[in-house]
Amino acid sequence: xxxxxxxxxxxxxxxxxxxxxxxxxxxxxxxxxxxxxxxxxxxxxxxxxxxxxxxxxxxxxxxxxxxxxxxxxxxxxxxxxxxxxxxxxxxxxxxxxxxxxxxxxxxxxxxxxxxxxxxxxxxxxxxxxxxxxxxxxxxxxxxxxxxxxxxxxxxxxxxxxxxxxxxxxxxxxxxxxxxxxxxxxxxxxxxxxxxxxxxxxxxxxxxxxxxxxxxxxxxxxxxxxxxxxxxxxxxxxxxxxxxxxxxxxx
Amino acid sequence: xxxxxxxxxxxxxxxxxxxxxxxxxxxxxxxxxxxxxxxxxxxxxxxxxxxxxxxxxxxxxxxxxxxxxxxxxx
Numbered sequence: 001x002x003x004x005x006x007x008x009x010x011x012x013x014x015x016x017x018x019x020x021x022x023x024x025x026x027x028x029x030x031x032x033x034x035x036x037x038x039x040x041x042x043x044x045x046x047x048x049x050x051x052x053x054x055x056x057x058x059x060x061x062x063x064x065x066x067x068x069x070x071x072x073x074x075x076x077x078x079x080x081x082x083x084x085x086x087x088x089x090x091x092x093x094x095x096x097x098x099x100x101x102x103x104x105x106x107x108x109x110x111x112x113x114x115x116x117x118x119x120x121x122x123x124x125x126x127x128x129x130x131x132x133x134x135x136x137x138x139x140x141x142x143x144x145x146x147x148x149x150x151x152x153x154x155x156x157x158x159x160x161x162x163x164x165x166x167x168x169x170x171x172x173x174x175x176x177x178x179x180x181x182x183x184x185x186x187x188x189x190x191x192x193x194x195x196x197x198x199x200x201x202x203x204x205x206x207x208x209x210x211x212x213x214x215x216x217x218x219x220x221x222x223x224x225x226x227x228x229x230x231x232x233x234x235x236x237x238x239x240x241x242x243x244x245x246x247x248x249x250x
Numbered sequence: 251x252x253x254x255x256x257x258x259x260x261x262x263x264x265x266x267x268x269x270x271x272x273x274x275x276x277x278x279x280x281x282x283x284x285x286x287x288x289x290x291x292x293x294x295x296x297x298x299x300x301x302x303x304x305x306x307x308x309x310x311x312x313x314x315x316x317x318x319x320x321x322x323x324x
Contacts, residue, residue, distance in 0.1 A: 101316050112306045165267045168306075174317055185305065187266075187277075188259060188296060189286030197312035202296075202305035206267045241264075241302040244256065244295070 001094065004082060005040025005151055021156055029152045034178050034216040039152040044094060045080040046124065046140035047133040048230055077127070077233055079136035080146075094149070095139045098222075102141040105170060105199070105224065109143065112201055113168050114246075115239035117143060120226065126234045144170065144224035151220045157186055157210035162227045166241045169204030170224040173197075176217030184210045254293045254306070259285050263298040 010023045021027055028039035078084065083095070110117040120143030127137035127145070160169055174196050175181060181194040186208040192200065194211065202209075204225070213219055231238060261282050270277045277284070287296070296305040 101312065104312070104316065108308075108311065112303075159271065165264065165271075172312060174312075185287075187284065188305075189284050189288065190296065190305075191289040192294075192307050193289075193291035193309060195291075195309055197314075197317060198307075198309045199311040200305065200307050203263065203267075206263060206271055207304065244297045244301045244303055 001042075001149070002038040004042045005038040005149070008040040008042050021158070022153075027154045027156070029154070029213075031152075032216060034176070035152055035218050037151045037218045037220055041148060041150045041153055042082065043080055043146060043148045044083055045146040046083075046137045046142075047077040047079060047127040047130070047145055047234075048227060049075055049077065049233075074233070076132045077130060077230065078132055083136045095136075095141075098147075099141050101172070101222070102147075105172065106141070106143050108199065109168070109170065109201070113239065113242045115242065116167055116226075119231065119236050119239040120144060122236045123226070123231065123234050126236065142224060144226055145230050146225045146227065148223040148225070149220065150223060152218060154213065155209075155211040155221075157184070157208050159206065159208050160204040160225060162229070163205045163225060164228050164231075164238055165203055165205050166239060167203065167205070167226055168201040168242075170199065170201040172199050172222040172224075173219070174221075175219040179213060179215040179217035179219050181211055181213040181219055184212060186210065254295050255290075256295045256297050257287050259287075259296060259298045259304070261298065262300055263302055263304050264300075 008023055009025045009028055010020070011025055012019060022041050029035055031039065106117065109120070123145055124137060124140065124143055127133040127140075130137075163169065171183075173181065173183075173194050175194075176196070183192040183194040183200060184190070185192070185202070188207065192198075211221070266277070266282050269275050269280055270282060290307065291309060293309065294305075294307040295303050297303055
């Protein structure tokens, strides 16, 4: 995994507008004697669209001076490049070594958001049937279609806008001794102790969130997400809200 | 049944999303005061005025076993 994480970190560009806070080097901590994990942020997906390729591929031609669309094809859903190309050994390791954690998280989601679990399960089933995603999807265990591994990075306040408001993103946080992070949910004035082994599932499209880290130790987050564009392509019904009444007896 | 402390938000999360997050209106101009829920370290759910659960916080859910197996990935 180390080479993948290392190559994910990007140098600053002259234009701040073009910088992506998720990968710009200024948001990552340097390795130290106590912070031993390679800093970086890598996305894995069993099936998504390449960046900017969520709608249709259009073929144009000029006809009597007018630009016309001859053919329109859907962009294919594909696993992330790092899984397709088996970039470094870390990618295949990730699929096998994360199995236990992902199955456990699936069970957790089936309790805390049963409809989202069902939607995710159906998406994974369909990805396992598509020729372009089958090989990776058969090894992929999470009912989430994407997982970001974020190592030793500061996370500025943000919302994740590619999901639906009713959906939960699920964050799993691990940290070593000497690191005492807090997860802040700004819209709610909520400040959560973010100790190792903590799982937080929440409406990430709505709630602005930030992680503040103090200390020297490692901090690694596994952020699980789904994308609305993928759900639409797979024609899976969207999950609705989860209500407290499902858990509280009268 | 899951046992978890619940804290409440005094507005509708869907309206908040439509008007403030998507619509771009300032929450201060509309009726969405920040509830300032405070600091927590025990399991928690956050529930909106319509009974929707918008956040589950489960500290320590992942065991040392999972943590050790994950350390092998990195």
